[in-house]
Amino acid sequence: QVQLVESGGGLVQAGGSLRLSCAASGRTFTFSSYAMGWFRQAPGQEREFVAAINWSGGSTLYADSVQGRFTISRDNAKNTVYLQMNSLKPEDTAVYYCAADFGLRVGAGSHEYEYWGQGTQVTVSS
Secondary structure, three states: OOEEEEEOOEEEEOOOOEEEEEEEEOOOOOHHHEEEEEEEEOOOOOOEEEEEEOOOOOOEEEOOOOOOOEEEEEEOOOOEEEEEEOOOOHHHOEEEEEEEEEOOOOOOOHHHOOEEOOOEEEEEEO
8 A cells, every 4th residue: 555645735925935745655665666746736627737756856847837936856765755836826726736656757647647645735825
């Protein structure tokens, strides 16, 4: 069984910053064998891709809407992936989910990811 647990969400004013964390665990789960992604879902909208990082951290992918403001990183020794979010906007308000995708590729499609966390709420006030 694989568990992904997000933390770090909260309420922040526009222009502020938050850092999300996602801790992965599982008896047979090898964190460094997985690409990791962040997705988000706002009320009444479909889940959308935010950012992804490959197994080593050497390759990243971002949605156009967050490029230059968000940074994804990972610490394989801690089985944790992070999402540093700067210059937050009200339109960034959503539940943020982390996800794990076994293999070497970095993808933006939610169907590519095998495991998902429960999500953490991010609310940006104007």
